[in-house]
Amino acid sequence: MISPTPRRVPHTITQLGRVRQDDYAWMKDENWQKVLRDPSLLRADIAKALQEENAYTEHTLGDVGALRDTLLKEMIGRIPPAEDSVPWPDGDWLYFSRFAKDAQHPVYLRRPRNGGDEQVLLDVDALAKEHAYFALAGTSHSDDHRIFVYAADTQGSEVYRLHSVDLATGEAYAAPVESAAGSFVISPDSAWLFWIYRDDNGRPSRVYRRPLAGGEDVLIFDEPDSGFFVSLNVTASRQWILIERGDHDTNETLLIPASDPTQMPQVASPLVRGERYSLTHWNDRFIVLTNTGGAIDFQLMQTSDQSPSRENWSSYVPHEPGRFLLGSAASKSHLAWAERVNGNIEIHVAAQSATGDIRADAKTIGMQEEAFDLTLLGFLEYSDTVLRYIYESPTTPAHWYDIELTSDVQTLRKIRDVPSGHDPCLYETRRLFARAEDGAEIPVTVLKRRDTPCDGTAPLLLYGYGSYGISMESGFSTSVFSLVDRGWVYAVAHIRGGSEKGWNWFLQGRGKHKPNSFTDFVTCGRFLASQGYGKEGRIIAHGGSAGGLLMGAVANLAPDLFAGIAAQVPFVDVLNTMSDDTLPLTPPEWPEWGNPLEDAEAYDLIASYSPYDNIKAAAYPPVLAMGGLSDPRVTYWEPAKWIARLREVAQGGPFLCRINMDAGHGGSSGRFKRLEEVAYVQAFALWAIARRPL
Numbered sequence: 001m002i003s004p005t006p007r008r009v010p011h012t013i014t015q016l017g018r019v020r021q022d023d024y025a026w027m028k029d030e031n032w033q034k035v036l037r038d039p040s041l042l043r044a045d046i047a048k049a050l051q052e053e054n055a056y057t058e059h060t061l062g063d064v065g066a067l068r069d070t071l072l073k074e075m076i077g078r079i080p081p082a083e084d085s086v087p088w089p090d091g092d093w094l095y096f097s098r099f100a101k102d103a104q105h106p107v108y109l110r111r112p113r114n115g116g117d118e119q120v121l122l123d124v125d126a127l128a129k130e131h132a133y134f135a136l137a138g139t140s141h142s143d144d145h146r147i148f149v150y151a152a153d154t155q156g157s158e159v160y161r162l163h164s165v166d167l168a169t170g171e172a173y174a175a176p177v178e179s180a181a182g183s184f185v186i187s188p189d190s191a192w193l194f195w196i197y198r199d200d201n202g203r204p205s206r207v208y209r210r211p212l213a214g215g216e217d218v219l220i221f222d223e224p225d226s227g228f229f230v231s232l233n234v235t236a237s238r239q240w241i242l243i244e245r246g247d248h249d250t251n252e253t254l255l256i257p258a259s260d261p262t263q264m265p266q267v268a269s270p271l272v273r274g275e276r277y278s279l280t281h282w283n284d285r286f287i288v289l290t291n292t293g294g295a296i297d298f299q300l301m302q303t304s305d306q307s308p309s310r311e312n313w314s315s316y317v318p319h320e321p322g323r324f325l326l327g328s329a330a331s332k333s334h335l336a337w338a339e340r341v342n343g344n345i346e347i348h349v350a351a352q353s354a355t356g357d358i359r360a361d362a363k364t365i366g367m368q369e370e371a372f373d374l375t376l377l378g379f380l381e382y383s384d385t386v387l388r389y390i391y392e393s394p395t396t397p398a399h400w401y402d403i404e405l406t407s408d409v410q411t412l413r414k415i416r417d418v419p420s421g422h423d424p425c426l427y428e429t430r431r432l433f434a435r436a437e438d439g440a441e442i443p444v445t446v447l448k449r450r451d452t453p454c455d456g457t458a459p460l461l462l463y464g465y466g467s468y469g470i471s472m473e474s475g476f477s478t479s480v481f482s483l484v485d486r487g488w489v490y491a492v493a494h495i496r497g498g499s500e501k502g503w504n505w506f507l508q509g510r511g512k513h514k515p516n517s518f519t520d521f522v523t524c525g526r527f528l529a530s531q532g533y534g535k536e537g538r539i540i541a542h543g544g545s546a547g548g549l550l551m552g553a554v555a556n557l558a559p560d561l562f563a564g565i566a567a568q569v570p571f572v573d574v575l576n577t578m579s580d581d582t583l584p585l586t587p588p589e590w591p592e593w594g595n596p597l598e599d600a601e602a603y604d605l606i607a608s609y610s611p612y613d614n615i616k617a618a619a620y621p622p623v624l625a626m627g628g629l630s631d632p633r634v635t636y637w638e639p640a641k642w643i644a645r646l647r648e649v650a651q652g653g654p655f656l657c658r659i660n661m662d663a664g665h666g667g668s669s670g671r672f673k674r675l676e677e678v679a680y681v682q683a684f685a686l687w688a689i690a691r692r693p694l
Contacts, residue, residue: 137182156664552611
């Protein structure tokens, strides 16, 4: 089958005195906003082009169809067919979720704390059967335990409908809220629903309050900055409702007292550009996680909850470079916080009475593995002294622990079951460091079987992300063992742009420093090959979203290093996307990438690395680009245009595009269904390596 050759329609763009040509601009539907909400409205010629791409990709990879099925069965075999979550206590009830045998989606339930029958709150699997795509952003119950609210998306566009259920009858409690973001709050008095409106461009732009039982919406906050995200929260103390607004650099919190939820929100502390803060309410004060005062790895400060403005903040846990503070949780008697040190997480817990050197006197929870992850889930109840956390590593399935802080008694509540079997002793995890040309030490986490030789003969899959300060944690993934058990090495490059080594690690991989992310990844690939964990030319690169930008950039930078490149929902048309201020994420992303509409320096920098704009007439490895038709974050036309231009300019390949016509940014919904795309990537990896024998 001959590869598709999408038509070229000359299209010239002049911007800041610079001129560029985009002959595939036609792939962007001019009514993309409507398409996100109703994919059936996609223009016929674009739909035909995407269907041709899907057919060509399926044909090209057709020989590995049986392998995909095998991989998928293996991955499903590592997931319990039926499973309960660890119950979470709240008042007289224990709340939890359950996957029934072979169900794609959970059922939400509760049972009386002192014993009694279970009650179904929401059967998500039954609802999902009515839609090609179904995902929840969140669920919550009212404090009086009468009403259950959930946010549902049936297109993948992340435009949600909020539904409320009367738990006494199982019927709808009020008319649904339309065009909402997934973040919402039920006021602690169980009377009001606070929700966020998504405008026609998909932005969370206004916060409303309405009676939980239904009624008139009252606008309580109108976001003036198109570059800010908005979210809602309520403190564990149940005393404050929070509106949080900001971008990657700056944020601000507005407060509504839960004792009077009809009050208009008041700013806790006015925003200062370049400074971030978040609030944890603790009895009569707020604990403030902030980078104010040059605390690049953040510090904890405290202030009275009646005077939370910045001038009243005082030190609680001082800034210490190299100890990156991540977040905190409070109960009446204790405060817990998480820190990242040398790429791993520690949890610290201090009593309310603690004074002096809080960090030194706090109880510390840590592990001894080279690479691991701890997740601070929080205190079971605000009045309780039991803290819950999860421990896992690349070789160790997730363990849920409760620790009773007054007695130090620790209880293992659950271990992630791997029904097909998993012996951690068969595998090893290593934390290595690759040295960049500028001397930076780049962490690399490696997982392999102990019997896999380290002589360059094993295929290597190298994963990377490196944006927004998001850390790629060293957790447990059941899906990677389909490659590892076939003798592969699986590695994660913790490149600059993430926060694995603190906030400065992020700053060194954003804006004008963004190229560090790309060169770091290439450095890691060459380093692993030099250490025998792979061989140059037989490495599969894998990344998604902003990690897809990474894939496109390294394809241009070092195509000879890779046997194949798998890019899921890849952000590869960076210059055009960052120049379109109608797209949902463009203004909020300018602090990350720069604004090429107004800043010539930012334009030139983005133009120098944007994958779509820098394809070379050189030999490239096979490339698989996967997108979602209703994706509001990385629109479907980015991978489609990229693959079209690769075919036009580059040599080698093949260059494959696969668009999920029923999903958005996260791919297919459902715990087994989503694995189909994981299996697709791994089958592509095995196929590509087979084309590059030793």
